[in-house]
Amino acid sequence: MFNSNHLESPIQRICHPLLSAKKVELLVKRDDLLHPTIQGNKWRKLKHNLLELKRRKNDALLTFGGPFSNHVYATAMASKLFNIPAHIIVRGPQLDLQNPTLRLAKACGVHLHAVTRLEYRQRYDNKYLEDLANQYPNTYIVPEGGSNQFALQGCQELAQSLPESDYVCCAVGSGGTLAGLLNGIPKSTQLLGFCVLKGAEYLQAEVLKLNPTAATCNNWQLLHDFHDGGYGKFGAPLWDFCQMMKRTHNLPLEPIYTGKMMFGLWQLIEKGYFPANSKIVAIHTGGLQGLDGLRYRKLI
Structure with a gap:
């Protein structure tokens, strides 16, 4: 039986000479600690989808992801935890079952379907989704x-x-996390989104599509200068920063999502971007399982 109740994740205060010198307060919302197995924003995103699946009385779940995807990992965990059969269309063309993310998914009993990159590009195409709905009847597609x-x-x-x-x-x-956050923060709070993909100017339109009210809000912006080379790419300074935060502040980071955001935020603080006495909340969206994938590929 699916139970969506969980305790709220903790807040961690970061104390550092830089923050004192710039007179800013930095808190981290530790959503990586939100759920024991389904971390961070992936649990936030799946929670109401699972409730909707239950409401519709669907028998199974189908979704899409790359071979090292946090979403694949979280969906597999949810499938196992709540006993919901799941199909995951994986960007292939082949499955490497030594990959820790896919190995976990397989261990959770998820059905993995590798497709070519060409087919994977159709994942938002209505006709393709219609065909999948016919192929997997009474299945909820995420x-x-x-x-x-x-x-x-x-x-x-x-x-x-x-x-x-x-x-x-x-x-x-x-863009989903930012689009949802915008509905819940006060208008007096500025929302800064650190894009982890290079050339992601299209995300502005994605946010507006997901949340049309964003068009009338002037308290959010996307920052495009902190992708560190593109999705999944990172240099030594970023990885050194992640290791420093773990060592000095006991704050574990991966260099794909939250690490990029925190490193970008740190650089903005150094440059004096934030007025004195600013209070900043940085959201740790989880994804720490990605570190296993980076180790597997010998990238760290």
């Missing part, structure tokens, strides 16, 4: 990354759980 209207509800709840602040910062991949 988009790649989990970003849809039900995901926004979970991210709005995240926003409503945050302490009062001048700025809220989050990493942006598909």
